Amino acid sequence: MASSIKITLRNKPNKDGLFPIAIRITKNRKSTFIYTGHYIDKKHWDSKKTNVRKSHPNSVRLNNLIASKLAEAHKTLIDLQANDNVISSKQIKNQISNPLSSKSFNEIAKAYIEELKTNNKLTRMASDQVRINHVIEFSKSNDLQFREIDEEFLRRFMSFLKVKKSNSQRSIVNALVVIRTLYNRAIKMGVIERKFYPFGRDKIQIKYPETEKIGLSAREVEAIEMLTDLTTQEQHTRNVWLFSFYLAGMRVADVLKIRWSDVHDERLHYRMNKNEKILSLKLPKKIFPILAVYEVDKKRPHDFIFPEMKKADLKNLQDVLAKTKTATKKFNKYLVRLAEKAEINKKLTMHIARHTFGNISGDNIPIQTLQRLYRHSSITTTINYQANFIHKDFDEALDKVVNFGN
Known part of the structure; x- marks a missing residue:
């Protein structure tokens, strides 16, 4: 059935006894109304011509408004019908009342x-x-x-x-x-x-700036591992950071959500938070002394290994995110102290655990293996990421040119 759009005076007076001018939209014998916001006395309405009589002091302005509203409504209806024949009177009303443009x-x-x-x-x-x-x-x-x-x-x-x-x-x-x-x-x-469109060639071009990713060396990691006389918070921070590093720079959001039930047969079986990928990693021997520290607080197999998520409302993802951010901020504060005690001049944060794994692995591990360890969806991402830490070819080339006297 064809759609129709007409102007009408609704028979529902306001408290002053005036009646609203409205646009009636009918489709499949179902009507809906859009109100113009103007009210008049019935005596000023011409029901045959469907306009305001000249007896109204603002008849010209009101009729111009009505004509304009009807023209806009008909144009919108034509556009909608051109794109989709299956539309309701309510859909037409919504598009007229709140046009996309x-x-x-x-x-x-x-x-x-x-x-x-x-x-x-x-x-x-x-x-x-x-x-x-x-x-x-x-x-x-x-x-x-x-x-x-x-x-x-x-x-x-x-x-x-x-x-x-x-x-x-x-x-x-x-x-x-x-x-x-x-x-x-x-x-x-x-x-x-x-x-x-303001983006693209000869317009605004979006280019990511090159960023230098600097990770710790193996010797610097050893310095952190060997630190003594740490406070309880510093020890806990070191444990979380090393746990992340030992598992190929696992993101802190994932580290904090690991449960005891995720660990069995000396492997970690876990679904990542960022991309929902399932991973299974053999636990390095260095991780077991860390697990032993927290096992004394284990009450149930499904408990979190680390304490930060134990009071989180797991049904409220925003609360989980907030607690992750708070924990990361706390860890990064104590990592500054650990860097000072280990006499490390580089920036040390939770994310640097990932850079550190990349830096130490260098070009010694096949790129396909690194892709799986990093849990990257694309090997191109892994190649681009690892390029930040592979300097051997450049270093050797530079030596060959500069050390010509040797």
């Missing part, structure tokens, strides 16, 4: 954040929400339109992040990536035309 950056961003939350990507959700907030703060508007996000806007935004927010180049790039993601979504939804 009027959807703001903030509206698209909220839907994106909600999607991340639904998919339990809470770490990314938290970081991307901060980046979105920066865009809203810079624009000084909760109704920022995608048409306003052009090359000039983005260049000024980049300066804002660098000067006002003291963001690193990497952080600035991450913010641009979020904007690009939302812009692409807006294009697919029909909110903005692709011709306005």
Whole structure:
């Protein structure tokens, strides 16, 4: 059945006895109404011509408004029918009341954040929400339109992040990536035309800056292993850091979620938090003395090995994320002290355990093996990551040229 859109005066007066002018949308004999926000006395309404009589003092303005609203509604209906013949009166109403072209950056961003939350990507959700907030703060508007996000806007935004927010180049790039993601979504939804896309050749190009990944040497790890006279917190921090390093730089979020039931037959059987991959690793001998320290507190096979997650509300992923962040911050504070005691001049954090494994492994382990140890989905990721720690060829080439006198 064909859809129809008509203007009407609804028979539901307000407290002043005036009646609302509305657009009636009918599809499959089901009607829904969009109210214009204007009310008049019945005597000023011409039901045959469906317009406001000249007797009303603002008849010309109201009739112009009605004509405009009807034209917009009919245009929207035609667009909807061209793309999808199976639509309801409610769908038509929603699109007329809230057309895609009027959807703001903030509206698209909220839907994106909600999607991340639904998919339990809470770490990314938290970081991307901060980046979105920066865009809203810079624009000084909760109704920022995608048409306003052009090359000039983005260049000024980049300066804002660098000067006002003291963001690193990497952080600035991450913010641009979020904007690009939302812009692409807006294009697919029909909110903005692709011709306005501000990214790409001769426009705003997103290039990740090269970052130097520095890990500890084997000797520096030994220095940490041999430390004595540590406080209880320093000992605990060292245990967690070494546990991560011994298992190929396992991420701290995964380390803290390991349970005693994940360990059997001298292997670790575990599902990773980041990509849900299942891993099975033989436990190095150095890990068993660490496990022995915490086994005295073991009450049930399903208990966590480390204490940080024992009071977490495991049904609340945001609480788990918050406790992981708190624990990481605590560990990093004590790792600074451990570095000082071990006379290590390099930066020492939980994440450096991963860099350290890469640095010590160098080019001595087949790249396919490293891919499995790092739990990378793509071997290209492993190659790019490990390239930060392979210097042998460059060092030998430099020696051959410089040491010509030997």
